[in-house]
Amino acid sequence: MAKMLDGPVPGGARSVSWPWYHHVLTNELTPDAKNLLTTYSNVPPAELEAHIYSIRDKAWGIFPWPCVGEFWFLSFGLAKHPLYRNMVLPRLKLGQTLLDVGACLGQDLRKCIFDGAPPDKLYASDLFPEYENLAYDLWRDQDRLSPGHFFTDDILADNQIFTSGPLMTQLGPGQVDIITITMFLHLFNYENQLKTATRILRLLSHKPGSIILGSQAGSIDFGEQTLKPPFHRSGDGSRRTVFRHNPESFETLWREAGQVTGVPLKVSAVLQKPTDFLFGADSSFDFSVKKRRYLTRSETRRLYFSIMRT
Numbered sequence: 024m025a026k027m028l029d030g031p032v033p034g035g036a037r038s039v040s041w042p043w044y045h046h047v048l049t050n051e052l053t054p055d056a057k058n059l060l061t062t063y064s065n066v067p068p069a070e071l072e073a074h075i076y077s078i079r080d081k082a083w084g085i086f087p088w089p090c091v092g093e094f095w096f097l098s099f100g101l102a103k104h105p106l107y108r109n110m111v112l113p114r115l116k117l118g119q120t121l122l123d124v125g126a127c128l129g130q131d132l133r134k135c136i137f138d139g140a141p142p143d144k145l146y147a148s149d150l151f152p153e154y155e156n157l158a159y160d161l162w163r164d165q166d167r168l169s170p171g172h173f174f175t176d177d178i179l180a181d182n183q184i185f186t187s188g189p190l191m192t193q194l195g196p197g198q199v200d201i202i203t204i205t206m207f208l209h210l211f212n213y214e215n216q217l218k219t220a221t222r223i224l225r226l227l228s229h230k231p232g233s234i235i236l237g238s239q240a241g242s243i244d245f246g247e248q249t250l251k252p253p254f255h256r257s258g259d260g261s262r263r264t265v266f267r268h269n270p271e272s273f274e275t276l277w278r279e280a281g282q283v284t285g286v287p288l289k290v291s292a293v294l295q296k297p298t299d300f301l302f303g304a305d306s307s308f309d310f311s312v313k314k315r316r317y318l319t320r321s322e323t324r325r326l327y328f329s330i331m332r333t
């Protein structure tokens with residue numbers, strides 16, 4: 024964890040003057056988010072905004088991610104994936120297992136439950152243990168999603184630590200039918216993406232048809248990119264990069280991970296421009312939110328993908 028924390032955390036890291044700390048909600052509280060919070064979580068409508076600000080500020084105290092400062096936890100990335108309605112949800116209703124890696128406040132799991140998935144086979148994992156209880160505070164659903172569905176695990180931990188960690192020992196290798204990684208892989212450089220991809224493939228069920236899916240920041244031109252300050256340097260002062268993919272480079276990454284792990288797979292990836300976004304996705308997605316995002320560049324696109332075991 025220390026390795027992660029020495030990244031984007033200079034002195035005063037929790038300051039609310041960072042540009043990715045949005046002081047007020049604008050269009051993030053979509054009808055979908057409002058519906059979940061009032062119907063599933065039973066938050067009285069008059070208390071909604073105060074509830075969101077209070078949880079967000081606690082999450083900011085844990086780590087000042089852009090996804091926290093910009094309220095991404097109100098956006099259901101998995102539900103916007105083109106395979107959600109016709110593949111993910113029906114499979115979950117038949118009892119398949121789902122793991123959300125890098126789940127943060129667990130909004131995607133809650134949306135699945137709200138849409139009818141049985142909670143007993145849904146799991147989340149993240150680097151920060153505090154997210155488990157904070158997610159319960161946000162979604163008020165400890166009566167429906169019992170403790171034990173959240174694993175604190177560093178996907179980049181040294182081999183021995185990862186192998187003996189909760190994901191590999193409590194959930195187990197080769198056990199998960201559906202793994203979702205929304206806005207996750209793009210946090211890392213190519214080397215760490217490859218490490219992450221091989222570990223995710225090790226968790227994936229051996230049954231053909233098992234699937235990894237998600238979305239993340241992509242780019243027309245692939246390659247390592249240096250982020251804007253203060254994310255551009257590691258704690259030791261070295262230059263820190265993240266790898267941005269187009270569909271071709273994304274496929275290369277997973278083919279390489281498939282070779283390392285011996286997993287046969289089929290990769291699909293597509294870049295979405297704001298104008299042709301209605302690719303089976305949630306039409307309530309509002310790109311004006313994206314315009315305000317601190318790390319977005321003009322060549323940034325949303326990359327939707329799936330990796331299926333064949």
Ligand SMILES: C[S@@+](CC[C@H](N)C(=O)[O-])C[C@H]1O[C@@H](n2cnc3c(N)ncnc32)[C@H](O)[C@@H]1O
Pocket residue numbers: 027088090095096100124125126127128148149150151176177178179180204205206207210
């Ligand atoms: C950009 S947020 C995305 C959260 C969520 N999936 C979403 O779509 O809103 C990335 C998440 O990955 C987690 N994370 C970062 N590095 C990690 C690591 N090495 N192992 C596990 N989780 C990590 C962060 O704590 C954070 O919650």
